[in-house]
Amino acid sequence: MVLSATQSILIIAICAVCTFLERALPFLLFRGKEVPEIIRYLGRVLPMAIMATLVMYWLKGI
Amino acid sequence: MAKTLRYAVKHSFPIFISFIPVGLAYGVLMQNVGYNFLWTGACSLFVMAGSLQYLMVSFFAGGVSLATVAIMALLLNSRHIFYGLSFIEKFRSFGFWKYFLIYSLTDENYSLHCSHDFGEDINEKWAYVLTALMPILYWIILSILGSIIGTLIPFDTTGIDFALTALFIVILIEQMLGADNLLPALLAFVSSIVCLLLFGPSNFILPSLVITVALLTILRSRIEPKANGKEEA
Numbered sequence: 001m002v003l004s005a006t007q008s009i010l011i012i013a014i015c016a017v018c019t020f021l022e023r024a025l026p027f028l029l030f031r032g033k034e035v036p037e038i039i040r041y042l043g044r045v046l047p048m049a050i051m052a053t054l055v056m057y058w059l060k061g062i
Numbered sequence: 063m064a065k066t067l068r069y070a071v072k073h074s075f076p077i078f079i080s081f082i083p084v085g086l087a088y089g090v091l092m093q094n095v096g097y098n099f100l101w102t103g104a105c106s107l108f109v110m111a112g113s114l115q116y117l118m119v120s121f122f123a124g125g126v127s128l129a130t131v132a133i134m135a136l137l138l139n140s141r142h143i144f145y146g147l148s149f150i151e152k153f154r155s156f157g158f159w160k161y162f163l164i165y166s167l168t169d170e171n172y173s174l175h176c177s178h179d180f181g182e183d184i185n186e187k188w189a190y191v192l193t194a195l196m197p198i199l200y201w202i203i204l205s206i207l208g209s210i211i212g213t214l215i216p217f218d219t220t221g222i223d224f225a226l227t228a229l230f231i232v233i234l235i236e237q238m239l240g241a242d243n244l245l246p247a248l249l250a251f252v253s254s255i256v257c258l259l260l261f262g263p264s265n266f267i268l269p270s271l272v273i274t275v276a277l278l279t280i281l282r283s284r285i286e287p288k289a290n291g292k293e294e295a
Binding site: 001002003008010011012013014015016018019020022023024025026027030035038039040041042043044045046047048049050051052053054055056057058059060 | 095096097101104105108109110111114115118121122123124128131132135136139140141142143144145146147148149150151153154160164165167169172173176226227230231233234237238241244246247249250251253254255258263266267270271274275278279282285286
């Protein structure tokens with residue numbers, strides 16, 4: 001190990017918090033509020049669009 | 063519950079297959095930079111994001127400031143911001159379990175959530191929770207295993223990593239078959255290709271998703287023509 005345990009733990013903590021915050025962002029933004037119709041619409045169409053994007057993302061490595 | 067567990071295992075099985083080479087390799091890489099199975103397990107448990115964990119191996123090799131770590135983590139996983147959009151109300155309806163579902167919202171779990179096909183007799187909340195749990199267990203266990211015995215495994219893993227791509231393609235096809243309008247997929251493909259050319263393979267996802275969302279919003283009346291009365295003409 002090049003880094004100290006403390007440095008390593010800090011890196012893990014930063015990565016964990018950044019990742020969790022990004023995953024939680026939509027839920028935080030609309031916390032306690034009714035979800036606007038435009039967001040509900042995006043929620044309906046995004047799965048197909050995101051899967052298409054992810055397919056491109058994984059295919060690009062081939 | 064046993065029935066739901068069986069469903070969860072079955073539904074997440076392709077993820078397990080694809081995690082075998084990726085998880086084991088990750089464990090080996092961590093070992094190579096001097097981090098044992100405890101560190102590997104901790105990363106898999108707390109970060110729970112394959113691509114970022116691979117990047118972290120280079121962080122552990124030293125020479126990167128904490129600010130750089132934060133920025134790169136935010137950029138690399140920015141696509142996760144979009145995942146929750148499709149599940150805000152659904153996860154909210156599951157009460158306290160929504161925190162677990164948010165924490166476990168990886169690429170793979172997102173794809174599993176989008177392709178649920180459980181029957182009437184299975185409780186929806188437990189289907190989501192258990193299905194999200196399985197890949198977490200696979201990932202943690204496989205990465206720890208890789209750390210401990212990874213270098214002893216002789217088999218040639220060429221091509222196994224296509225398992226994840228293949229799964230995503232199948233899920234995409236299912237989405238397209240079940241949809242009224244294929245424009246979202248088309249828009250996403252065009253946006254991806256343009257951004258691939260403009261930004262290169264490692265940087266195209268975020269701009270691509272932003273453009274895709276913008277296009278989906280602008281073209282809403284084309285995609286869902288029977289939308290509510292607030293739609294302007």
